[in-house]
Amino acid sequence: MPHFVIDCSKNILAHQSPQVIIQKVYDTADASGLFAPGEIKVRINAFEHYIVGGTQKDFIHVFGNIMEGRTVDQKKKLSDSIIRELKAMFPEVPIVSINIRDFEKATYSNRDLV
Template sequence: MPHFIIDCSKQIIELKSPEDIMRKVYDAADLTRLFLPEEIKVRINPFQYYNTGNTHNNFIHVFANIMEGRNTEQKANLSKQIISVLKAMFPEVPIIAINIRDFEKATYCNKEMV
């Protein structure tokens, strides 16, 4: 925990390597000090087929899934930090966004908890 899943148009990973993109998101999340570095997970899903408002514009959307307990200000700062890094990395990409979802501690489970 947390999980950062990056959905993007396939052309994004032709502009920069997936490793570089994931590293930038990881570093931005780490710099907020909201998470233990060893718990930050980042994945990327490039899409060949997509529709962005009846266009074929490149896009990046980050889905951040974090354990509940952070306040709105902390989550807003996390969003801004990640978008700032991606915007600097991809100034020509018209659609760059993030949303943050909280996991409930009461319903979260992993294999070590069973």
């Protein structure tokens, strides 16, 4: 944990390979120092069918899901650093965004915890 899920328009993958995009988000999250080595998970979903603001403009949105306990400032810095890297990688993409959500420790579970 954490999980970063990248949703994007399919056209994004014509500009950069999925692995390069995934690695950039991984490296940026890792560089934040907020997570233990090997914990970060990143995946990508490319959409052919979508509407964004009434159009089919290209987009990238990252859903960051992290364990509670980080400050708002830490989460803001993480968000900003990922967006900076994606904007540099995709300067022509008009919609690049992220949100960070906290997992509650009390309700989180996985196969090793059960």
